Amino acid sequence: MDRNAKIIYNKLENVEVGKKGYIDLSKVKIQGKEDLIETCNIFRDSRYETFRIFYMKDNMIVGQEAITSKIPDAVMLFSKDKYSEFNPIRTYETMKNRMNRLKADGYYLAHNHTSDSAKPSQNDMETTRNFVANVDGFLGHIILGNKDKYSIIEENSKGLILMPKEKVLSNNTIKSVKEKLSDNSLYNIKISNREELVALIKQIQNEKEYSVAILTDCKCNIRMVLDIPNRMFNQNIENLNGFFKNLARNSGSTRVFIGTQDTLTYNQILKHQKYGTIKDTVYFNNDNNLYRLEKMTKNPDLFDKEKLQKNKTKDKER
Numbered sequence: 001m002d003r004n005a006k007i008i009y010n011k012l013e014n015v016e017v018g019k020k021g022y023i024d025l026s027k028v029k030i031q032g033k034e035d036l037i038e039t040c041n042i043f044r045d046s047r048y049e050t051f052r053i054f055y056m057k058d059n060m061i062v063g064q065e066a067i068t069s070k071i072p073d074a075v076m077l078f079s080k081d082k083y084s085e086f087n088p089i090r091t092y093e094t095m096k097n098r099m100n101r102l103k104a105d106g107y108y109l110a111h112n113h114t115s116d117s118a119k120p121s122q123n124d125m126e127t128t129r130n131f132v133a134n135v136d137g138f139l140g141h142i143i144l145g146n147k148d149k150y151s152i153i154e155e156n157s158k159g160l161i162l163m164p165k166e167k168v169l170s171n172n173t174i175k176s177v178k179e180k181l182s183d184n185s186l187y188n189i190k191i192s193n194r195e196e197l198v199a200l201i202k203q204i205q206n207e208k209e210y211s212v213a214i215l216t217d218c219k220c221n222i223r224m225v226l227d228i229p230n231r232m233f234n235q236n237i238e239n240l241n242g243f244f245k246n247l248a249r250n251s252g253s254t255r256v257f258i259g260t261q262d263t264l265t266y267n268q269i270l271k272h273q274k275y276g277t278i279k280d281t282v283y284f285n286n287d288n289n290l291y292r293l294e295k296m297t298k299n300p301d302l303f304d305k306e307k308l309q310k311n312k313t314k315d316k317e318r
Contacts, residue, residue, distance in 0.1 A: 025039070025042075025068045025222050025225075028222055029216070029219070029220040029221055029222075030214060030216050030220045030222065030255070030257050030280075031220050033280070033282060035220075036214065036257050036259060036280060036282050037259070037282055037284070039212075039214055039222065039225070039259075040212045040214070040259030040282065040284070041284075043066060043212050043225055043227075044212065046112060046114065046146050047114050048114065049111055049112055049113065049114060050066055050111060050112055051066060051067050051068060051109070051110075051111040052064060052065065052066045052067075052109070052110045052111065052201070053065055053066075053067065053095065053107055053108070053109060053110075054107060054108040054109075054110065054197070054201075055098065055099060055102050055104040055106075055107050056104055056105065056106045056107060056108065056139060056191070057102065057103055057104050057105050057106075058105070059190055059191045059192070060187070060188070060189065060190055060191065061186055061187055061189070061191070061200075062102045062103070062104055062187065063098065063102045063104065063187075064186070064226060064227065065224050065225065065226050065251075066224075066225040066226065066227075067091070067224075067225075088130070088134075089134070092131075092134040092135050094250070094251070095107070095135050096135060096136075097250065098250055099135075099137060101246075101250065104137065105137065106137040106138070106139040107135070107137050107138065107139060108139050108140050108141070108142060108197060109127075109128065109131060109138075109140070109141040109142070110141070110142040110143075110144065110197075110201050111124075111142075111143065111144070112143075112144040112145075112146070113143060113144065113145055113146065114146060115145065115146055116145045116146050116147050116149060117145055117149065117166070118143045118144060118145035118149040118150045118151045118166045118167075119143070119151060119163075119166055120141075120143050120151060120153055120163060120164065124141070124143060124153065125153065125161060125163065127141075128141040128153045128161055129161050132155065132161060138155065139154075140152045140153065140154045140194060141153040141154070142194070142197065142198055142201065143164075144198065144201060144202060145166070148168050148169040149166050149167070149168055149169075150166070150167055150168075150169055150198045151164040151165065151166050151167060152164055152167075152194055152198075167195075169195065169198055169199060169202070170195065173195045173196055173198075173199045174199045174202075174203075176196065176199070177189075177196055177199040177200050177203055178203060181200070181203060181207070181209065185229035185231055185232070186200070186204065186210070186227065186229050187229070204227050208261045208262055209229065209230050209231075209262070210227045210228060210229055210230065211227075211228050211230055211233075211258055211259060211260035211261070211262070211265060211269075212225065212226075212227065212228070212258065212259040212260075213225070213226045213227075213228045213244075213256060213257070213258055214256070214257040214258075214259070215244075215247060215248060215251055215253035215255065215256055215257075216253060216254070216255045216257070217252055217253055217254055217255075218254045218255070218301065220255070223251040223252055223253040224247065224251040224253060226247075228258070230260070230262055230264075230265040230268075233265055233268040233269050233272060234268060237271065237272060237275045237277070240272055240277055241272070241275065241276075241277040241302075244256050244277055244278075244302060245302060245303070248302050248303070253302070254301040254302050254303060255279040255301055255302060256277060256278045256279055256302060257278070257279055257280050257281070258278055258280075258281045258282075259281070259282045259283075259284065260281070260282075260283055260284075261283070261284055263283070266281065266283045269281045276300050276302070276304070277302065279301070279302075
């Protein structure tokens with residue numbers, strides 16, 4: 001790390017936790033470094049529940065996102081609808097659209113518990129039933145305990161969603177997934193069985209080879225959060241720009257923020273930041289002490305170049 005770097009924030013000390021033990025990200029705005037740091041840490045800390053969706057095709061992950069750190073009452077808080085707390089239909093439609101775009105043949109839900117227990121709550125069961133009823137392609141809802149326990153809510157042969165039993169993740173599966181990740185990115189791994197997917201989710205929660213991408217709308221409200229393999233930042237600048245624009249169009253976003261634990265990746269991200277793809281970036285070390293090298297940037301939003309080009313075209317036509 002650069003010797004000029006300084007600690008600007010120590011994780012989670014200033015984050016207010018709700019009575020139920022989770023952070024409601026619908027109330028979080030990315031308006032400065034501290035906001036970005038808090039949000040990155042929530043998605044990297046096992047003390048907070050994170051709800052994820054994994055889109056699958058031929059047993060491979062083709063897309064994934066974190067909707068919020070928890071979905072109270074099965075409500076999707078990233079919906080664009082003003083009254084989304086009482087009407088999650090718009091988010092279900094967004095999921096269907098993304099599945100079509102990705103050509104996904106199914107999806108897994110997953111979230112972690114802050115305790116050792118992986119036994120689903122009644123709210124977890126109801127959330128699952130709501131997804132099954134509204135979005136075709138349900139493959140299972142994985143519940144992770146704070147250690148190696150997990151359970152999977154699924155439909156039985158009669159289409160019923162029943163309370164599952166807890167299981168323990170095997171060391172052989174953990175080792176196998178680590179080996180796969182060492183040679184491939186998250187999106188190039190064949191998921192041989194559900195336990196491998198469980199091990200994969202646990203691995204990326206604290207894996208240095210993945211960075212956190214946070215997409216917001218023009219008012220800095222969080223719309224989507226993803227784990228991004230660091231290798232993606234090595235690709236062509238225009239290609240990565242196109243990747244995030246597709247995500248942004250699908251989620252109603254205009255800005256991209258990145259949090260990373262890898263120094264080399266941080267330097268690569270700065271190149272994309274200068275191009276205009278990324279609004280701002282933070283780096284934090286393995287102990288989750290947070291560092292920065294620059295002030296909050298004034299980069300344009302993701303689609304500002306297109307807006308500028310359209311305005312120039314209109315001026316010429318006049």
